[in-house]
Amino acid sequence: MNIYVLLKRTFDTEEKITINDARIEEEGAEFIINPYDEYAVEEAINLRDEHGGEVTVVTIGEEESEKQLRTALAMGADKAVLINTEDDLEDGDQYTTVKILEAFFEDKDVDLILAGNVAIDEASGQVGPRLAERLDIPYVTTITSITIDGETVQIERDVEGDVEKVDTSLPLLVTCQQGLNEPRYPSLPGIMKAKKKPLEELELDDLDLDEDDVEPKTKTVDIFLPPEKEAGKVLEGEIDDQVKELVSLLRNEAKVL
Amino acid sequence: MGKKMLVIGEAREGALRNVTFEAIAAAKQISPDGEVVGVLCGDGDLTEQGNEMVYCGADRVITVSDEKLKTYTSEGYGQAIKAVIDDESPEGIVMGHTAVGKDLTPKLASKLETGLISDATEVSNEGGNVIFTRPIYSGKAFEKKIITDGVIFATIRPNNIASLDRDDSRSGEVTSKSVEIADLRTIIKDIIRKGSEGVDLSESKVIVAGGRGVKSTEGFEPLEELAEVLGGAVGASRGACDAGYCDYSLQIGQTGKVVTPDLYIAAGISGAIQHLAGMSNSKVIVAINKDPEANIFNVADYGIVGDLFEVVPKLIEEIKQIKVNA
Numbered sequence: 185m186n187i188y189v190l191l192k193r194t195f196d197t198e199e200k201i202t203i204n205d206a207r208i209e210e211e212g213a214e215f216i217i218n219p220y221d222e223y224a225v226e227e228a229i230n231l232r233d234e235h236g237g238e239v240t241v242v243t244i245g246e247e248e249s250e251k252q253l254r255t256a257l258a259m260g261a262d263k264a265v266l267i268n269t270e271d272d273l274e275d276g277d278q279y280t281t282v283k284i285l286e287a288f289f290e291d292k293d294v295d296l297i298l299a300g301n302v303a304i305d306e307a308s309g310q311v312g313p314r315l316a317e318r319l320d321i322p323y324v325t326t327i328t329s330i331t332i333d334g335e336t337v338q339i340e341r342d343v344e345g346d347v348e349k350v351d352t353s354l355p356l357l358v359t360c361q362q363g364l365n366e367p368r369y370p371s372l373p374g375i376m377k378a379k380k381k382p383l384e385e386l387e388l389d390d391l392d393l394d395e396d397d398v399e400p401k402t403k404t405v406d407i408f409l410p411p412e413k414e415a416g417k418v419l420e421g422e423i424d425d426q427v428k429e430l431v432s433l434l435r436n437e438a439k440v441l
Numbered sequence: 442m443g444k445k446m447l448v449i450g451e452a453r454e455g456a457l458r459n460v461t462f463e464a465i466a467a468a469k470q471i472s473p474d475g476e477v478v479g480v481l482c483g484d485g486d487l488t489e490q491g492n493e494m495v496y497c498g499a500d501r502v503i504t505v506s507d508e509k510l511k512t513y514t515s516e517g518y519g520q521a522i523k524a525v526i527d528d529e530s531p532e533g534i535v536m537g538h539t540a541v542g543k544d545l546t547p548k549l550a551s552k553l554e555t556g557l558i559s560d561a562t563e564v565s566n567e568g569g570n571v572i573f574t575r576p577i578y579s580g581k582a583f584e585k586k587i588i589t590d591g592v593i594f595a596t597i598r599p600n601n602i603a604s605l606d607r608d609d610s611r612s613g614e615v616t617s618k619s620v621e622i623a624d625l626r627t628i629i630k631d632i633i634r635k636g637s638e639g640v641d642l643s644e645s646k647v648i649v650a651g652g653r654g655v656k657s658t659e660g661f662e663p664l665e666e667l668a669e670v671l672g673g674a675v676g677a678s679r680g681a682c683d684a685g686y687c688d689y690s691l692q693i694g695q696t697g698k699v700v701t702p703d704l705y706i707a708a709g710i711s712g713a714i715q716h717l718a719g720m721s722n723s724k725v726i727v728a729i730n731k732d733p734e735a736n737i738f739n740v741a742d743y744g745i746v747g748d749l750f751e752v753v754p755k756l757i758e759e760i761k762q763i764k765v766n767a
Contacts, residue, residue: 195578197695197696197714197715197718198714198715200581200714201578201581201582203582208577208578208582219696220696277556278547278550278556278557279550279554279555279556282551304578304579304695304696305577305578306577307559307560307576307577307578307579307699308547308557308559308560309543309547309559310546310547310550310557310559311547312547313515313544313547313548313551314547314548314550314551315551316548317547317548317551317552318551322516322626322627323515323548324627325543325544326540326544328689342689342690343540343632344539344540344641344642344643344690345635345641345642345688345690345691346632346633346634346635347632347633347635348629348631348632348633349629349630349631349632349633350627350628350629350630351627351628351630352626352627352628353626361689362682362689362692362696362697363688363689363690399590400556400589401555401556401557401588401589401590401591402556402557402558402586402587402588402589403586403587403589404584404585404586405572405585405586405587406584406585407577407582407583407584407585408582408583408584408585409581409582409583410580410581410582410583410721410722413721413739413740415738415739415740415741416726416738416741416742416743416744417742417743417744418733418738418741418743418744418745418746419743419744419745423745423747423751423752423755424755426745426747426752427745427752427755427756427759428759430727430743430745430756431756431759431760431763433743434704434725434727434743435763438704438724438725438742438743440647440703440704440724440725441671441704441760441763
């Protein structure tokens with residue numbers, strides 16, 4: 185099976201966000217593989233081990249994204265592709281991303297594409313479904329289980345807490361939800377091997393695209409932090425009295441009861 | 442000049458979800474003088490649901506009814522709604538940012554080759570410039586975003602934009618359109634309902650969430666009871682999910698759901714930054730925790746330092762009392 189994983193480099197979830205000149209300050213921040221994409225990498229490796237084939241991890245980003253690709257290779261992916269847009273693109277949106285991916289996949293023989301349910305930074309969840317539409321393959325989002333038997337695929341997906349059982353077929357794109365698996369940590373031998381695995385670097389030019397082809401359809405005009413929440417009132421006294429006071433405050437002050 | 446706005450309605454178990462009405466209000470904010478056209482998919486007679494959209498502000502509604510649209514699939518709904526879009530050529534499209542909205546709208550945007558602003562919490566029209574505010578980094582920051590080219594297409598987060606008052610004296614045409622739906626490549630075999638009494642986390646006005654301090658699956662029982670008394674839903678921190686006390690579908694935080702209820706009660710949750718990202722924009726936050734130093738108290742409006750297993754049952758009783766007296 186030809187399995188592809190779409191991967192994004194994101195801020196570590198531990199990071200506080202600071203803003204500098206209407207941009208998110210990246211200086212000094214730790215970066216990770218988007219946690220939902222980690223589920224995708226893990227599942228891809230498991231499916232390859234079961235059915236044979238090859239796992240290719242693809243990211244769009246900058247030179248620095250190589251680190252996250254190497255991590256995915258160390259986990260067990262076979263190949264990685266970095267589509268480096270650093271020199272070509274100032275801004276982009278999901279339209280841009282999918283235009284690039286569409287061009288990348290144009291000449292590829294794909295059985296399965298796995299992506300995260302959302303990226304924890306921009307959290308649009310658009311790229312997976314948008315890409316599937318461009319490639320004219322079915323997609324299933326927020327999956328928590330996948331079983332492949334020949335061409336047929338059985339999936340369980342999380343729909344706001346309910347479980348939906350879906351039958352579909354390859355080729356297919358899925359987006360991965362928490363609960364799908366427990367991503368492994370790269371082993372030391374895995375890390376050593378990853379250094380020698382192929383990592384291809386492409387630019388827009390290599391995909392026969394120029395800046396105009398991928399011009400975004402949306403634009404961010406401002407970024408700001410939510411108002412700092414002031415620490416509220418910690419109640420005092422006997423628990424019974426605190427509970428009474430709390431209910432009264434919720435009723436009369438906060439007016440939510 | 443007014444724009445023609447399409448609002449994609451969504452029903453669950455036969456009733457329209459509130460976010461449908463919020464989406465109508467958002468469409469009105471985008472274009473106050475515009476025409477709001479509702480669209481509904483399903484099977485059977487959808488006239489009643491169509492009328493509900495009219496009562497809540499839609500000028501007219503188009504329904505597409507077909508056996509293949511009985512349960513939602515992106516392919517089925519995608520074909521039906523694309524056909525309506527081709528007929529109507531709307532200048533704007535709004536839908537709720539629900540599981541269905543998240544799944545369907547990127548497909549439509551990709552078909553139409555347009556931009557899409559997902560999960561907006563606010564819409565403003567500043568001299569004809571339509572600006573959407575949306576959380577990024579799970580609510581650690583916000584961005585203002587505009588569509589620069591083509592249809593104004595957005596999904597809105599439930600529970601953030603107030604719907605218009607329902608007025609059943611409003612009238613508007615509800616017409617049905619038949620669309621030939623091609624065979625589906627994805628088939629829904631079964632849906633196993635696990636959600637708590639049909640109250641979804643993202644739409645719930647009240648959420649009672651438990652963390653590691655809940656200690657076990659059984660430990661969630663008092664929280665479930667409190668949620669029931671308040672007509673809310675139960676959520677959890679990653680700690681509680683990782684420990685196996687509850688399902689990952691309940692997880693609130695940077696991974697998991699981002700919620701903005703009117704009232705968020707955090708019980709036995711320490712308040713890791715990842716959890717705060719998912720809930721700190723709730724309107725009122727109550728923290729119950731044994732540890733007075735717990736980080737959750739820094740974002741709570743009201744805090745009780747104490748054992749949740751002592752506090753929560755008393756809270757249930759007290760709330761029951763005032764409900765009886767009310």
